[in-house]
Amino acid sequence: MKEWCIKVDKNSAGKIIKKLRSVSLILEECIIDHDGQFVYIPVKKDTGNCIKHDFKLKNTPENIIRSNLGLRVNNTPKFIKLGDSIIFNKNQRVNKRIAEVYCNAYHAKNAYIFTGKIKGKMRIPSIKFLCGKNEDTIIVENGVKYALNPAKVMFSPGNINIRTEMGKIDFKDKTVIDMFCGIGYFSMPVLKYGNPKRLIACDINPDSIEYFKRNLKLNRIIYEPEIFLGDSRAKCPDVSADYIIMGNFESPKFLAQALIHSHRGTLLSMHFLERRGKIKRPEEIIKNARRLGYIISVKNIKIVKSVSHELVHVNSLFQVYNCL
Ligand SMILES: C[S@@+](CC[C@H](N)C(=O)[O-])C[C@H]1O[C@@H](n2cnc3c(N)ncnc32)[C@H](O)[C@@H]1O
Structure with missing residues (x-):
């Protein structure tokens, strides 16, 4: 992925990276590159002395999603991770394929989407199943395990x-x-x-x-x-x-x-x-x-x-x- 980059000598790279990080200028999704003598630091914008450089993306869930779906950072659907399931917020534009990419990126078994309010005395959530095996979701908290189906309870x-x-x-x-x-x-x-x-x-x-x-x-x-x-x-x-x-x-x-x-x-x-x-x-x-x-x-x-x-x-x- 071609991004703006500051090319520095390997001996001064450590200090410069620290400084750039302190002002949040480093493009953290990319892997810092180097050849024998120079280090290539990916930055969010051209600071005047930048060149374009081809960087590899870090293997984060966000990057897996971006490269699979071609979505921009501020255009990704909002969700919560509940144990080993993903639940997308209401009104997010998500289909089965998108849900599967999210499950893969976040190692989740099932994906659901909120469709409305929690209803009635039993407090049953309004949730639609999107993908996965629809097996019980397991939440582990302080050594206690809770199995549940988020569409039922x-x-x-x-x-x-x-x-x-x-x-x-x-x-x-x-x-x-x-x-x-x-x-x-x-x-x-x-x-x-x-x-x-x-x-x-x-x-x-x-x-x-x-x-x-x-x-x-x-x-x-x-x-x-x-x-x-x-x-x-x-x-x-x-x-x-x-x-x-x-x-x-x-x-x-x-x-x-x-x-x-x-x-x-x-x-x-x-x-x-x-x-x-x-x-x-x-x-x-x-x-x-x-x-x-x-x-x-x-x-x-x-x-x-x-x-x-x-x-x-x-x-x-x-x-x-x-x-x-
Ligand atoms: C709000 S939920 C519990 C939420 C939970 N405290 C949590 O941490 O997520 C309330 C529970 O009360 C149950 N409930 C409601 N009215 C009841 C009643 N009259 N007698 C017994 N259980 C009742 C519902 O079925 C539901 O499981």
């Missing part, structure tokens, strides 16, 4: 910090309820690292429950949690839990049910959406708990991620102090 890469934190809590002798367990977003790290006495997991989505069971095997978890398909308000057995995970933006609506399963000291990890700016929901939740006859306090509040221009995802940990 959601996975939020932005919740990584919360999943990591769940894996650091010691649940020895504790009873945990995961009211919206999904494929095991939070239960898998708890089971893998937290050693709970008992774990109860509920979800209304049969695909999620199927993947939850598959993920237990994938992570070689020998402990058998109690898994229920259905509404956690109806399915959760009559137990008093030490820790209740409420990984659903609608969690404040499930407060009464969570409190029924609580005792003095129980921790409730609630997820909800808030407008940017002042976080008001925890105060509301405390008042609602009081109306239900419980005194709860906030142990901590974290902003997990930005969801839109107006909304942020908040995770708040409450502790049950007393029943009135």
Whole structure:
């Protein structure tokens, strides 16, 4: 590929490359060339003393895509890599051939494209399959494996910090309820690292429950949690839990049910959406708990991620102090 180049003596090349790199002038997609005496440095523009030189491209995914599809740098479709799959953003101009080149360049098994919003109570993504074997996508995070089909169940890469934190809590002798367990977003790290006495997991989505069971095997978890398909308000057995995970933006609506399963000291990890700016929901939740006859306090509040221009995802940990 012919590009602008600065030709320098090999003895001064190191210093010049460092200087050019500090001002981001080097064309990093190309491999710096040399003959016995001179070094040829590819640059983004003619600085006045440049010549044209034929460079080889580095073997990066971007270059593989560019040379296969002839696309320009700022004209490539936007995508996320989710484990061993690629998911293109909505409205990108992608067909099967382009998707295959991306899979090849990024060593991905499957490619999908977002076609709309995440829908309904089960939070099912609107996704179309583009190419690959449509096998389970495998995501590995902090030593925990999650198998899923991105067209059937959601996975939020932005919740990584919360999943990591769940894996650091010691649940020895504790009873945990995961009211919206999904494929095991939070239960898998708890089971893998937290050693709970008992774990109860509920979800209304049969695909999620199927993947939850598959993920237990994938992570070689020998402990058998109690898994229920259905509404956690109806399915959760009559137990008093030490820790209740409420990984659903609608969690404040499930407060009464969570409190029924609580005792003095129980921790409730609630997820909800808030407008940017002042976080008001925890105060509301405390008042609602009081109306239900419980005194709860906030142990901590974290902003997990930005969801839109107006909304942020908040995770708040409450502790049950007393029943009135
Ligand atoms: C937002 S998703 C979980 C996302 C997840 N926390 C993450 O990190 O990507 C919420 C889950 O709650 C489940 N769900 C919704 N309403 C429910 C209910 N009443 N009882 C049990 N599960 C429910 C959905 O099927 C879905 O799997």
